[in-house]
Amino acid sequence: MAELTLRSVYKNYGEVPVIKGVDLDIGHGEFVVFVGPSGCGKSTLLRMIAGLEDISGGEIRIGDRIVNDVEPRDRGVAMVFQSYALYPHMTVYDNVGFGLKLANTPKDVRDRKIREAARVLQMEHLLDRRPAQLSGGQRQRVAIGRAIVRQPDVFLFDEPLSNLDAALRGDMRIELARLHHDLGATMIYVTHDQVEAMTLGDKIVVLDGGIVQQVGSPLELYNNPTNLFVAGFIGSPRMNMLPGHVDDLIDDQVRISVDGASLTLPLPFGSVSKGDSITLGIRPHALVVSPDGPLSGTVQLIEQLGNETVVRVRLKASELTVVLPGQGNFVVGSPVSLGFALADIHLFNADKKRVRRPS
Amino acid sequence: MRTAAPNTLVARGLIILLMIVTLLPFLSMLSAALAPQGTYPNGLQWPADPQWGNFVKAFEVAKMDQLLLSSALIVLGVVPVAVLIATMAGYGLAKLTTNKYKWLYLVFVFGLTLPFEAVITPLYYEVRALGLLNTRFAIILPLIGLYMPFGVYWMRAHFLNVPHDLTEAAQLDGATRWKEFVLVQVPLARPAIMSLTILLFLWTWNQFLLPVVLVQDPMQRTMAGALGAFQGQWGTDIPLLCAGSLLILTPTVVLFLIFQRQFVAALMQGAVKG
Numbered sequence A: 001m002a003e004l005t006l007r008s009v010y011k012n013y014g015e016v017p018v019i020k021g022v023d024l025d026i027g028h029g030e031f032v033v034f035v036g037p038s039g040c041g042k043s044t045l046l047r048m049i050a051g052l053e054d055i056s057g058g059e060i061r062i063g064d065r066i067v068n069d070v071e072p073r074d075r076g077v078a079m080v081f082q083s084y085a086l087y088p089h090m091t092v093y094d095n096v097g098f099g100l101k102l103a104n105t106p107k108d109v110r111d112r113k114i115r116e117a118a119r120v121l122q123m124e125h126l127l128d129r130r131p132a133q134l135s136g137g138q139r140q141r142v143a144i145g146r147a148i149v150r151q152p153d154v155f156l157f158d159e160p161l162s163n164l165d166a167a168l169r170g171d172m173r174i175e176l177a178r179l180h181h182d183l184g185a186t187m188i189y190v191t192h193d194q195v196e197a198m199t200l201g202d203k204i205v206v207l208d209g210g211i212v213q214q215v216g217s218p219l220e221l222y223n224n225p226t227n228l229f230v231a232g233f234i235g236s237p238r239m240n241m242l243p244g245h246v247d248d249l250i251d252d253q254v255r256i257s258v259d260g261a262s263l264t265l266p267l268p269f270g271s272v273s274k275g276d277s278i279t280l281g282i283r284p285h286a287l288v289v290s291p292d293g294p295l296s297g298t299v300q301l302i303e304q305l306g307n308e309t310v311v312r313v314r315l316k317a318s319e320l321t322v323v324l325p326g327q328g329n330f331v332v333g334s335p336v337s338l339g340f341a342l343a344d345i346h347l348f349n350a351d352k353k354r355v356r357r358p359s
Numbered sequence B: 001m002r003t004a005a006p007n008t009l010v011a012r013g014l015i016i017l018l019m020i021v022t023l024l025p026f027l028s029m030l031s032a033a034l035a036p037q038g039t040y041p042n043g044l045q046w047p048a049d050p051q052w053g054n055f056v057k058a059f060e061v062a063k064m065d066q067l068l069l070s071s072a073l074i075v076l077g078v079v080p081v082a083v084l085i086a087t088m089a090g091y092g093l094a095k096l097t098t099n100k101y102k103w104l105y106l107v108f109v110f111g112l113t114l115p116f117e118a119v120i121t122p123l124y125y126e127v128r129a130l131g132l133l134n135t136r137f138a139i140i141l142p143l144i145g146l147y148m149p150f151g152v153y154w155m156r157a158h159f160l161n162v163p164h165d166l167t168e169a170a171q172l173d174g175a176t177r178w179k180e181f182v183l184v185q186v187p188l189a190r191p192a193i194m195s196l197t198i199l200l201f202l203w204t205w206n207q208f209l210l211p212v213v214l215v216q217d218p219m220q221r222t223m224a225g226a227l228g229a230f231q232g233q234w235g236t237d238i239p240l241l242c243a244g245s246l247l248i249l250t251p252t253v254v255l256f257l258i259f260q261r262q263f264v265a266a267l268m269q270g271a272v273k274g
């Protein structure tokens, strides 16, 4: 049993607050991903869970134990470092078995566990080598092997794939997902790569400035970002954001104007008022070319990706990214009109919070 | 390649010149040591009839076997203890101290600036007060202390280069600080420990001033220190004196030849890591 609970956790480095009150519940066996821009405190939060960093305030529980003052080795966690942190003077076999040796595991049990881990990670042929004789991907496997032999309650990963090339990263991502499925253990995974976050996570925690912006499943975050930050961070290419304001309120409808276009949307009464500034968010994939669409501008830039075409469109005061299926023929400088389904629109108020549509 | 050739020639010439300058005194000593007893060789010409027996005689009159033993005892008393303490202190100062205690290290660095000759007189009175005058401890204990600034500086520099991640990985693997030190840090520090050991060995073996001042009986001194007494006794017999000096040099040269690979490797490693 390894639920993990964080209750108003704070971290200050001297006077500088880095983690500013994080509350989080992680269930047993969940794969949770921390994402956020560089410097937002992902690593710090992970290291606080591991016990490598003191907690300035709040409470961390693993299972039913408060672990604030528990040594890292007694927390039942294992961590895979971005740098792998393998012991250079030991063979792969000894690296993987080091924790078991320290725990005085009998030699035969140890051997069995090491070989089992090596089998799972397909690195049996590497056991006699030293870390210096391994490629990046192989080192990564060893680092993961070292974590899994100890059968921890919680696995912690700090950007474990960021030193690998794109192809290997893809492979390792699939392997990690498989590992999670096989082991059924709780995993917390830090990344700033939102593709990794979307594909691996049961649950994504978006952090910015030491504050949790939103917690939810990948699709929840994609479909219902709670604020402008999450909307901009999740999804690639980035969501288009058009500033505008509320023109009028009629019953459950609002009329807004953005960049010269006027739209009427259904919204619950009182969620916005006349004259408010708002931001309209719309994903590049949600836009379609439609001759009578409300947004019209000129084509600025075309990127042909083969299966789809990315087009930058200049409106009166802002630019939009549009991703269209296929290899449509566009000409730079030609006019284009864009439309979208009302359901694909995200609306944010002046506080950058999402304005809910009636569902 | 073509343009490099003249440079290579110059470099080779310089190296050969340096070698000659370094080796000449030794050759000169060797020629003197082989001269017949009672003569006053000028050290510039090879004796017509080399007296290799001078070495046997010097070995006997200087009681080299006893001196070797005495030197070995002193080295065994100093080097392992000094290396152990320096390694632990270097680790502590590199990995276990927070910014608040940075100044502790400065205390050691300050020790590096102290000229050895400046402490020898107070050292004499201190050793006398401890009642250790004329024992090997009069050499062993001060040397351990005197080596600390350099030893700690040396080991700390090494430990600073060990990534902190390794410490954290060991902690998560269940290691206590001690286990981490013994099972992870010390094995990784082997090159640094090795070169420190060799350096301290050489310095101890060649220790001259300290034994001469603090220990009367030549048989309790290091070999180099005993050279002082030997010189007093046989100062007029130049061939014998030279033969004795060469004998005293031999162990360090042999040791250096055996370990030069490790020695150079260790020094190079430090240089590359910067």
Ligand SMILES: Nc1ncnc2c1ncn2[C@@H]1O[C@H](COP(=O)(O)OP(=O)(O)OP(=O)(O)O)[C@@H](O)[C@H]1O
Pocket: A013, A018, A036, A037, A038, A039, A040, A041, A042, A043, A044, A045, A192
């Ligand atoms: N030891 C430290 N002392 C002072 N400030 C620190 C320390 N460690 C981290 N910080 C600060 O804490 C903030 C969060 O750092 P953290 O390493 O958690 O970021 P991150 O989200 O992991 O970023 P990245 O994606 O670049 O790894 C940063 O602004 C960083 O400058």
Ligand SMILES: [Mg+2]
Pocket: A042, A043, A044
């Ligand atoms: Mg980080």
